[in-house]
Every structure is written in C-alpha cells, then in structure tokens.
Amino acid sequence: xxxxxxxxxxxxxxxxxxxxxxxxxxxxxxxxxxxxxxxxxxxxxxxxxxxxxxxxxxxxxxxxxxxxxxxxxxxxxxxxxxxxxxxxxxxxxxxxxxxxxxxxxxxxxxxxxxxxxxxxxxxxxxxxxxxxxxxxxxxxxxxxxxxxxxxxxxxxxxxxxxxxxxxxxxxxxxxxxxxxxxxxxxxxxxxxxxxxxxxxxxxxxxxxxxxxxxxxxxxxxxxxxxxxxxxxxxxxxxxxxxxxxxxxxxxxxxxxxxxxxxxxxxxxxxxxxxxxxxxxxxxxxxxxxxxxxxxxxxxxxxxxxxxxxxxxxxxxxxxxxxxxxxxxxxxxxxxxxxxxxxxxxxxxxxxxxxxxxxxxxxxxxxxxxxxxxxxxxxxxxxxxxxxxxxxxxxxxxxxxxxxxxxxxxxxxxxxxxxxxxxxxxxxxxxxxxxxxxxxxxxxxxxxxxxxxxxxxxxxxxxxxxxxxxxxxxxxxxxxxxxxxxxxxxxxxxxxxxxxxxxxxxxxxxxxxxxxxxxxxxxxxxxxxxxxxxxxxxxxxxxxxxxxxxxxxx
Amino acid sequence: xxxxxxxxxxxxxxxxxxxxxxxxxxxxxxxxxxxxxxxxxxxxxxxxxxxxxxxxxxxxxxxxxxxxxxxxxxxxxxxxxxxxxxxxxxxxxxxxxxxxxxxxxxxxxxxxxxxxxxxxxxxxxxxxxxxxxxxxxxxxxxxxxxxxxxxxxxxxxxxxxxxxxxxxxxxxxxxxxxxxxxxxxxxxxxxxxxxxxxxxxxxxxxxxxxxxxxxxxxxxxxxxxxxxxxxxxxxxxxxxxxxxxxxxxxxxxxxxxxxxxxxxxxxxxxxxxxxxxxxxxxxxxxxxxxxxxxxxxxxxxxxxxxxxxxxxx
Numbered sequence: 001x002x003x004x005x006x007x008x009x010x011x012x013x014x015x016x017x018x019x020x021x022x023x024x025x026x027x028x029x030x031x032x033x034x035x036x037x038x039x040x041x042x043x044x045x046x047x048x049x050x051x052x053x054x055x056x057x058x059x060x061x062x063x064x065x066x067x068x069x070x071x072x073x074x075x076x077x078x079x080x081x082x083x084x085x086x087x088x089x090x091x092x093x094x095x096x097x098x099x100x101x102x103x104x105x106x107x108x109x110x111x112x113x114x115x116x117x118x119x120x121x122x123x124x125x126x127x128x129x130x131x132x133x134x135x136x137x138x139x140x141x142x143x144x145x146x147x148x149x150x151x152x153x154x155x156x157x158x159x160x161x162x163x164x165x166x167x168x169x170x171x172x173x174x175x176x177x178x179x180x181x182x183x184x185x186x187x188x189x190x191x192x193x194x195x196x197x198x199x200x201x202x203x204x205x206x207x208x209x210x211x212x213x214x215x216x217x218x219x220x221x222x223x224x225x226x227x228x229x230x231x232x233x234x235x236x237x238x239x240x241x242x243x244x245x246x247x248x249x250x251x252x253x254x255x256x257x258x259x260x261x262x263x264x265x266x267x268x269x270x271x272x273x274x275x276x277x278x279x280x281x282x283x284x285x286x287x288x289x290x291x292x293x294x295x296x297x298x299x300x301x302x303x304x305x306x307x308x309x310x311x312x313x314x315x316x317x318x319x320x321x322x323x324x325x326x327x328x329x330x331x332x333x334x335x336x337x338x339x340x341x342x343x344x345x346x347x348x349x350x351x352x353x354x355x356x357x358x359x360x361x362x363x364x365x366x367x368x369x370x371x372x373x374x375x376x377x378x379x380x381x382x383x384x385x386x387x388x389x390x391x392x393x394x395x396x397x398x399x400x401x402x403x404x405x406x407x408x409x410x411x412x413x414x415x416x417x418x419x420x421x422x423x424x425x426x427x428x429x430x431x432x433x434x435x436x437x438x439x440x441x442x443x444x445x446x447x448x449x450x451x452x453x454x455x456x457x458x459x460x461x462x463x464x465x466x467x468x469x470x471x472x473x474x475x476x477x478x479x480x481x482x483x484x485x486x487x488x489x490x491x492x493x494x495x496x497x498x499x500x501x502x503x504x505x506x507x508x509x510x511x512x513x514x515x516x517x518x519x520x521x522x523x524x525x526x527x528x529x530x531x532x533x534x535x536x537x538x539x540x541x542x543x544x545x546x547x548x549x550x551x552x553x
Numbered sequence: 554x555x556x557x558x559x560x561x562x563x564x565x566x567x568x569x570x571x572x573x574x575x576x577x578x579x580x581x582x583x584x585x586x587x588x589x590x591x592x593x594x595x596x597x598x599x600x601x602x603x604x605x606x607x608x609x610x611x612x613x614x615x616x617x618x619x620x621x622x623x624x625x626x627x628x629x630x631x632x633x634x635x636x637x638x639x640x641x642x643x644x645x646x647x648x649x650x651x652x653x654x655x656x657x658x659x660x661x662x663x664x665x666x667x668x669x670x671x672x673x674x675x676x677x678x679x680x681x682x683x684x685x686x687x688x689x690x691x692x693x694x695x696x697x698x699x700x701x702x703x704x705x706x707x708x709x710x711x712x713x714x715x716x717x718x719x720x721x722x723x724x725x726x727x728x729x730x731x732x733x734x735x736x737x738x739x740x741x742x743x744x745x746x747x748x749x750x751x752x753x754x755x756x757x758x759x760x761x762x763x764x765x766x767x768x769x770x771x772x773x774x775x776x777x778x779x780x781x782x783x784x785x786x787x788x789x790x791x792x793x794x795x796x797x798x799x800x801x802x803x804x805x806x807x808x809x810x811x812x813x814x815x816x817x818x819x820x821x822x823x824x825x826x827x828x829x830x831x832x833x834x835x836x837x838x839x840x841x842x843x844x845x846x847x848x849x850x851x852x853x854x855x856x857x858x859x860x861x862x863x864x865x866x
Contacts, residue, residue, distance in 0.1 A: 057771050062677075091773035104764035107863055108786040117782075118772045153862040166768075 008032035008072075009209050010056065010177055015069035017051050017060070017233075025051050025064055026233040033177065038200070038210040040220040040241075042256065043230035044455035045426070052230070053179050053213050057096055058086050074176065092122040095170035095208075097199075099182035101162035105154035112150030115169045122173055137168045141198060159321065160191035167199055174206045181213045188320040188482035193526040196223060215455050217256050218485070221245055221540050222528040229253045245530065246537035257538055259460040260530050261489035264467075266509060274347055275308035276444050276476040277332060277363075282306070282341035284324070284331050301327040303500035304341070309444065314470065314477040316491035316508075318484060318523065324500040329446040329480045333363040346443070361390070364437035368449035370429035374421040380407070381417030384435045391440070402439060409472070410435045410465060427458035434466065441473055448480045463489055484527050488512055496520045512543075558855060565847045572843040573625070573836075577618050580827075580835050587634050587830040608634055610832075621836065630840075631833035633826075640837040644819065648804075648841070650720060651811065651818035654734050655803040658741035663796055666746045670753025671788065674761060675780060685750060692747035701740040701813040708736060718815040737814045741807065745799055752795045757788040790860040797853030804849060805842040 011032040017025040026048035033039045043049045054060050056071055058078060071078040074093065078086065098104035106114060112134065119130045131150075138146035141164045154162055163183060170178060180199065184192040200223055203210050214220045220227060221241050228238040229252065237250040248254045282305045285298035301324045309315045317325045330336045332343060334350065343350050345359040364387075367373035374383055384403045388394060394402075404414045410431040421429055430450060437445050447466065451459040463486060470477060481487050487494060487508075494511040496504040496519065504517040515521045530538040588604045605611045609620060624631060630640035666689075673685035709717035716733055723730040760766060761784060769783040770776075806820030815821075819838065826834035857864050 054767075059767055059770055061767075087773040087775060089773070090771050094771075096768065096771040098764040098768060100764055104768050106765040106769070106783050106787065108861060109782070117769075117774070121773055155863045169772075 007034055009035045009037075009074065010211070011070075011072045012052070012056070013070045013072065015052065015055060015071065016067050017048065017055060017064055018067045019065075020063040024233055026230075029069070029230075029235055031228045031235065031238055033209045033211055035176070035209055036204075036207050037226065038203070038212060038224045039226045039228060040212040040214055040224035041228045041230055042214055042217055042220055044215055044457055046232070047230040048233040049213050049230045050181055053096075053181050053211060056177075056179055056211065057090055057094055059090075059096075088122070091118045091170075091175070092173055093175050094177045094179060095173065095175040097163075097166050097170055097178065097180040097183045099185055101159045101166060101187070104166055105162055107154055109153075110150065111152055111154065111157075111165055114154075115150075115165075115172060118169065118173050133172060134168075137172050138165075140202075141165070141168045158191075160187055160195060163187065163191075163195045164198060167195070167202060171202045171206065171208070175208055177209050177211060178203055179211045179213070182215070183212075184219070185214070185216070189484060189523060189526040190320050192219070217456065218260055218528050218530050218540070221530065222542075229256070245540065246533075248537070256456060257530060259457045261460065261463060261483075261485040262532075263488045263508070263512070264490075266507070267492055273311050275344075276311050276346060277478070278308040278344040278347075279332060280306050280342040280344070282328070282331060282343065283339050284327050284336060285339040286327075298339075301500055302331060302338070305497075305500075305502055306341075307495060307502070307505075309476040309478060311443070311476050312470065312474045313492050314479050314490050316479040316481060316487040316494045317497055318481060318487055318494060319497035320482060320523075323497040325480045325482075325497045326448055328497070329365070329448050329478055332478065333365055333444070333446050334360060335365070361387075361440055362443040363446070364440070364442040364444070365446040365448060366430070366433050366437050366450045369453050370426055370433055371421075371453075373433055374429055376421055378420075379417065380412075380419050380421070380424070380432050383421075383432060384417075384439055387436060387440045406435045406439045409438070409469060411461075425458075426454050427462060430454060430458075430462055431465065434462075434469070438469060438473060438475065442475055444476045444478070446478045446480065449482070450479075451486055452481065452483055459486065466490065484512075484523060485529065496523065558851065561851050561854070565844075565851070568847060569840065569843060573622065573840055574618075576836050576839045577621065578614075580830075580832055581614065583827075583830070587832060621833075625840075630837040633834050634831045635826075635829045635834075640833050643822070643834070644837055644841050647817060647819045647822045648845075650722075650816060651807060651820060652804055653723070654737050654741065654810075654816070654818070655800065655807060657734070658738045659745060659796060659800050659803065661738065662742045662745040662749055663792075665742070666749035667753045667789065667792060669746075670750040670755075670792075671757045671780065671785065673750070673754045674757035674788075675776075677758060677761075682754075685754065689747040689750040689754075692743055693751070695744070697740055697744045698809045698813050700743055701736070701810055704736050704740055705813070720814075720816045733816075737807075737810050737816060740810055740813075741803065745803075748799070749792060749796060753788065753792045756791040757784060760784050760788040763787075786860055790857065793857065793860055794853060797849055800853075801846040801849040804845045806838075 013030050015029040016027045019025050029048075029052055031039065041049045041052065051060060051064055054064075055066050056073070056078065058081075060066065066079055069079070073089070078089065081089070105111075115134045115137075116130055119125060119133065123130070125133070134150065135146040138149050143149045143161075143164075149165075154165075157165065178199075183199065184195050187195060196219070199210070202208075212220060212224060224241050226239065227241050227244050229236050229244070229250065231252040237244065237248070237253045244253060245257070248257055282302055283300065284302040285300050287298050303324070305328055307315065317328060319325045327336060331338045338351075345356075345362060348356070350356065350359045381400075381403055384406060385399055388399050388402060403417060407414060407416060412428065412431055412435070416424075416428070416432075421432070424432065434450075450466070451462050454462060466477075467490060479487065479490055491508045494506065494508050495502050496511065496517065498519050504511060504515065504520045511520060512524065515524055524543045528540055528542055531541050533539055587608070588601045588610065592600060592604060602611070609617060612620070621631070628641070630644070632639055633643065669685050673682040676682050705717060708715045715735055716729075719733060721729040721733050766779060766783055769779045774782075806823055807818060808820030808824050810816070811818040811821045812824070819842070823835065823838040825831075826838060
C-alpha cells in the first residue's frame with residue numbers, strides 16, 4: 001500500500017504543529033524524501049525546522065503537538081501509529097542524530113552499552129554477533145581501538161569523536177531514514193567536514209535517506225540533493241539544491257544566501273601609530289591534575305605566541321577547538337595569568353600584578369554564548385551601566401545618557417534598558433554584550449567567537465554592526481573564530497593557530513588567496529563558499545580543494 | 554580509588570583534631586561544674602576537691618587536654634563522670650540504637666521519595682506532579698516532634714496498636730523491637746521524604762531535558778527503559794549526595810525523636826550528658842559524631858562514580 005507522493009520514503013502532507021493554546025509552530029508543511037536522497041530543511045531558529053524533524057519521530061517536546069496533516073513513512077501514517085508500533089519504527093527504521101555531541105550520549109553508560117542497546121532491542125542477534133557488528137562499525141568510523149572504546153565513557157572523547165560514535169550508534173541498525181538535527185553546528189570547521197563526510201558515506205553505503213536540519217545554507221548546499229527553506233513555520237521554497245542556489249525565488253531564501261559572510265574591501269590601517277596591544281613570546285600553561293604528593297604535568301595551551309594589534313585594526317585568530325585561541329585571547333586581556341612572555345598595552349608592560357587600571361579598563365571582551373554571558377537577574381540597562389561605575393565624577397543622569405547612547409549605537413531602543421536578558425533574542429543579547437564591552441570606549445576588544453551561536457542572518461547583522469562600531473570608535477579588535485567565512489569578512493590580518501602555536505600569519509588576502517601552511521589550506525578547503533554569480537544566483541565552490549588533498553596525502 | 558580513599562582518610566585526621574580542640578574548649582566554656590552537679594550544692598569543699606582530683610579536673614586545661622588526647626590515641630575515651638561506665642562502649646551501644654532507626658528510615662524514605670520524585674518529573678504539570686509537590690512541601694514544613702507526638706496520639710493512645718514509649722533491642726525480641734521502632738521510623742520517614750522527593754524531581758527534570766534522553770526514545774526504547782536506564786542513573790547522583798548528607802546528619806543524633814519516644818539513642822545520651830556536664834561523654838559523643846559524618850561522606854563520595862563516571866575517584 002503506497003500513499004502520498006509516488007515513490008517517496010517519507011512524505012509529509014499538510015502538517016500543522018501547535019504549542020498549547022493554538023500557538024502555531026508550523027503549518028502547511030509538505031515535502032517528501034525519496035529513497036537514498038539527502039533533503040535539507042534550512043531556516044533560522046524559531047522557523048520550526050527542528051519541530052518538524054521531531055514530529056517525524058513522534059518525539060515532539062510538550063506542549064508541542066501535531067494537530068493536522070499526515071506523516072507517511074513506508075506507506076504508513078506515523079501520526080496514527082500506536083505507541084508500540086511507533087517504537088518499532090524509531091531506531092530501526094528512522095534514526096536520529098542530535099546537535100550537541102556533549103549531551104547526546106548518556107554520560108553514565110559505556111559506549112558499548114549504548115551502542116548495544118538499539119541492536120538488542122530491534123534485532124534477534126546474539127550477544128557475540130552484536131559485539132562483532134559494533135566493533136566493525138567503530139572501526140569503520142575511524143576508532144583506533146574499538147575494543148577499548150566499548151568500555152569507555154562518552155566524556156573520554158572529543159566532540160567530533162562523540163558525534164561519530166553517535167552516527168555509528170544510529171547507523172548500526174541501517175535505518176531507512178536518518179534525521180540529523182544540526183549535526184555539526186557545535187563543531188569546528190575541519191571536524192564539521194569530517195563528520196558530514198562520514199555521514200554521507202555511511203548513509204550512501206546503506207541506501208539510507210537523510211533529512212538534514214540546518215541553519216547553514218552553504219554547508220547544506222554541499223551535501224543535499226534538495227533543499228526545503230522554512231521561515232516562521234512555513235515552507236517558503238523547495239527544490240533541487242542547484243536550482244535554488246542558481247535562482248532563489250523567495251525573498252527569505254535570497255536573504256539567507258546574501259547573509260553568507262563575504263570579503264569586504266581591504267581597509268587601510270594606519271601603521272604609523274604604535275600598537276595598542278603587543279604580545280611577545282607569550283606562553284600559557286594549564287596545571288595538570290595533581291595528586292596529594294605529586295604535581296600534575298602542566299598542559300601548554302599557548303606556546304610562544306607573538307602578535308601586535310594596531311589601533312582600529314581587526315586581527316583574526318583562526319584555529320580548531322583546542323588550538324589555544326580562546327586561551328590566548330583571555331590571557332591578553334588579563335583573565336588568565338600567562339606563564340611566560342610579555343604583554344604590552346600601549347607600549348607599557350602589564351605583566352605582574354594584573355596590570356594597571358588603564359589597561360584593565362581599556363581592554364574588553366565579548367563572549368561567544370550570549371545566553372550565559374549576561375547576568376539573568378540584571379536588567380539590560382544595569383548590565384551596560386556596570387562598567388561605568390568605576391568612572392569618576394559621572395552623575396546618574398550622565399550615566400543613563402551614556403547607556404542610552406550606546407544602546408542606540410548597537411541598534412537597541414532605549415526601552416530595552418528595562419528588559420531582562422531572557423526577554424531578548426540571541427542577536428539582541430549579543431548586541432547588549434557588545435554595548436557592555438564598548439560603553440567605556442575601550443582601546444582593545446577581544447571578540448571570542450561572537451557570532452558562532454547565532455543564525456546566519458543575525459550573524460550578518462552583528463558582523464556589520466561590529467564593523468560600523470569599530471569605524472566609529474576606532475577600537476582595535478582581536479577576533480577569535482573557527483568560522484573562516486566570518487573572519488574573511490571582518491579581518492584585516494589573520495593568524496592561524498594550531499596546537500598553541502601560530503603556524504601562519506599575514507594579511508587577510510594573502511592568507512585566504514595564497515595560504516602557505518598545509519593546515520591553513522586544509523582549513524580553507526573545509527568550508528564551502530557560495531560565490532555570487534553575475535546573473536544573480538550563487539555557485540558552490542571549494543577553495544584550494546586540490547592543494548588541500550595533495551597536502552593531506 | 555584506593556588512593557582517593559586513603560587521601561580522604563588522611564585528610565580526616567586534621568578535621569578530627571580541630572573538632573577535638575573545639576569540643577574540649579567549648580564545653581569548658583559552658584558555666585557549670587561537674588563536681589557541684591554530681592555532689593550537690595551542699596557538698597563540703599573537701600569532697601569536692603577529692604572528686605575533682607579523681608577525675609583530673611584540678612589540672613590546668615592544657616594538661617587535661619593532653620591527657621585526654623593521649624588516651625584518645627590509645628582508643629580510650631575515659632569513663633563517664635556520672636555513671637562511671639566506659640565512654641566508648643556506651644557510645645557504641647547507643648549509636649547502634651540510633652543507627653538502626655536512622656538507616657531503616659532513610660532507606661525507606663529514599664525508596665518512596667525517589668520514585669515519587671521521578672514520577673512527578675516524568676508527568677510534569679500533571680495532577681500526579683501537583684500531588685507529589687504539594688505532599689512534599691507539606692511534609693517539609695511539619696516539625697518532627699509535632700509529627701511524632703501526633704503519631705503517638707493516634708497509633709499509641711487512640712488506636713492502641715503500637716507501644717507508646719520505650720525500646721527493646723532486636724537481639725532480645727525481634728517482634729517487640731519492630732513494634733517499638735515503627736513510630737520513630739515513620740516520623741523520620743515522613744520528615745525526610747519531602748526533601749528527597751523534591752530533589753529527585755528537580756534533578757530528573759534537569760536530565761529529562763537533555764538530548765540523550767530524546768536519543769534513547771529515538772532508539773525506540775520504551776518509557777520504562779528510558780527512565781530506568783538513562784534517566785535514573787544520571788538523575789540520582791545529586792539525590793544521592795543529599796541522602797548522604799541527611800544520613801550523616803541523622804546518624805549524629807536524632808535527639809528530638811529520641812526524646813519524644815524515649816529511645817536510648819546517641820542523641821539522648823549527648824543531651825543528658827550536657828545537662829550533667831559529663832565532660833568525657835560529651836567529648837566522646839561529639840568526636841564520634843564528627844567521625845561518623847566524615848565516614849558517611851567518604852562513602853557517599855566513593856560511590857559517586859557509580860552514578861557519574863565523569864567523576865573519577
């Protein structure tokens with residue numbers, strides 16, 4: 001018995017999702033996934049894309065419920081399937097991979113038990129056979145010592161490895177459909193590509209279709225056969241990936257495509273003035289775990305780094321997770337005590353004693369996660385005003401005026417001052433974080449992955465805002481990121497970090513167009529870019545693809 | 554694991570020493586003279602001096618302390634001033650009585666409260682949830698002595714089902730012993746069940762939100778398997794710490810309950826000793842309680858990795 005779209009594996013028809021009192025999460029959602037096909041659902045947070053994915057598995061978080069439509073999978077409407085039958089579909093026929101590798105494996109169970117669980121439930125294999133299959137799969141995903149891995153716990157693995165294990169656990173059962181909800185958003189560019197490539201290989205080997213949920217259009221474009229664009233709970237456009245890239249019809253799709261960071265013109269930075277921040281041979285060690293009578297062996301996070309940032313200049317530090325880039329940024333503004341080297345602020349050393357007051361006021365930071373970097377119990381006005389408390393002779397009225405002005409600088413109305421962080425969106429919160437950083441007119445701002453937690457369209461706004469503010473106030477910026485696309489848009493100069501050392505440094509155009517170090521080339525090739533075509537559409541391209549391959553082999 | 558345990562035990566020594574010093578000094582700061590209390594106001598100065606000399610109370614404080622500490626190291630806590638019994642066996646006897654009641658009560662309370670809390674979290678915002686939360690809050694706000702008295706009135710006096718006061722050791726007559734501890738145990742269970750249930754509910758809610766729970770469901774596991782295998786082990790860790798703290802606290806004496814039900818437990822021993830200014834017994838009891846607290850916490854910490862392998866002992 002076949003219903004719905006002729007040869008579709010999954011076909012969603014007129015699906016409507018509501019939360020509580022008739023609040024519509026998604027409506028009129030209709031698309032199909034054919035066998036062996038990769039379909040991407042793209043949209044910003046709040047577009048309803050994740051909820052649609054959850055609905056397929058019948059795992060909508062309360063109070064969200066599906067109130068209309070059909071979800072036809074292998075000829076049966078999953079919405080009308082009783083609980084026990086649905087449980088036989090979950091895992092066995094439809095697998096799901098989640099966004100956050102840190103929380104999607106159970107920390108209290110060994111990898112072996114978690115992988116075994118699904119096989120035991122859905123197959124009649126004997127214990128030894130299951131083990132054999134699991135070990136083969138772990139070998140397949142690139143685990144060196146599968147036997148040891150079985151007894152290990154999730155926390156013993158990196159984010160990328162966990163995501164591979166997660167994929168293994170789902171693909172062990174050879175499901176007909178894999179639902180992947182932002183499977184690589186939390187990973188850095190290189191790992192992101194590895195995991196996605198593994199996903200594509202594994203699903204292709206087993207003929208599994210993929211429903212890929214993402215906010216990142218360029219990432220999706222590289223792998224998906226077809227794209228479904230969702231905006232505010234509705235599908236605004238769907239079609240073959242190439243066709244959509246070439247001629248996006250809906251305004252929102254075009255906005256998404258245009259939101260992709262793009263290289264600006266190289267700016268002329270005055271070099272006559274001395275550097276705002278100069279770092280010489282900086283070393284940062286983290287103490288190892290010590291016993292009662294034993295000193296732990298320290299781990300070197302930053303290893304002999306030298307750099308300088310001129311007034312008004314943006315220097316980007318790029319590298320994968322664990323490269324030491326965040327530690328470097330924090331050490332420069334005095335949040336972490338370096339174990340060696342020297343930091344100069346406006347030509348004066350700030351080592352020892354935490355540095356002068358001028359240095360501490362002159363250096364500010366914007367953190368990555370706008371959800372945890374703002375005190376949830378303080379109103380926006382108070383958060384932004386806090387750095388001003390140390391300004392002498394500032395009356396309450398003047399302070400309020402400064403806050404109002406800086407809020408308007410970052411594009412927030414004055415009445416935002418009375419709101420609490422939880423009443424703001426991610427982008428608005430990051431605006432508040434930026435306002436807090438610049439309210440005292442610092443000479444130097446460290447921006448630690450300031451946009452990687454935000455949607456594409458919001459990323460674009462925040463990056464542009466950052467550039468405008470820098471032009472107006474002339475602060476120097478150390479822009480720390482694993483996102484090369486964002487770096488390409490904002491940076492004047494680029495430093496590439498690997499294992500605590502700088503492996504390549506140069507002007508943005510040099511590093512992006514003429515990368516010298518093989519690691520830089522690998523990084524660059526890991527991110528697909530969408531090139532705008534003169535006739536209006538976009539074309540997917542990969543930089544230094546061939547060079548990177550030869551560099552790796 | 555062994556290293557961790559040994560380190561912790563080694564670190565307990567200074568803690569116990571600090572407890573010993575403060576216990577020793579504090580009780581001597583309390584006004585009152587054991588000699589006067591024992592012999593009465595009318596005793597003649599000569600016999601008072603005799604009493605003090607025989608109990609070492611005429612020595613300067615540092616000498617008294619050194620003597621006590623020396624004996625302590627040899628495992629001798631001295632003799633009670635009032636009854637002349639050896640302190641250590643006395644404490645052990647009384648502790649056994651308290652510990653039986655406390656361990657049974659905490660175990661029962663956990664067995665009721667943890668599933669109740671998990672059920673409430675699983676059915677968040679349902680009537681079940683409301684009932685559990687309301688019941689827990691009610692029990693939390695009832696003082697134990699009042700609850701004990703009410704239970705006494707109902708089951709002891711009105712219905713006459715259970716003996717009202719007293720205690721029979723388990724070795725003597727199992728049935729009678731059981732009958733005697735039912736009410737004190739019930740009182741403690743009712744008092745502690747609220748705290749544990751609230752904790753279990755809160756930590757279960759926390760875990761239910763995480764992706765791996767959804768992942769477990771996406772594997773096709775039944776709700777029972779999801780709750781039992783994936784949620785319980787992770788949600789239980791914070792509750793386990795709380796149960797450890799409660800156990801440590803209660804083992805240190807349940808004076809109020811023991812007083813209401815006239816049970817010869819450690820708490821009663823301590824209270825009586827304080828009234829009698831029975832220095833050796835007070836010192837012994839307090840030191841023993843501190844020791845029990847340290848041991849209970851050590852055991853809790855050592856068992857923690859069972860629930861959360863990220864914590865390596």
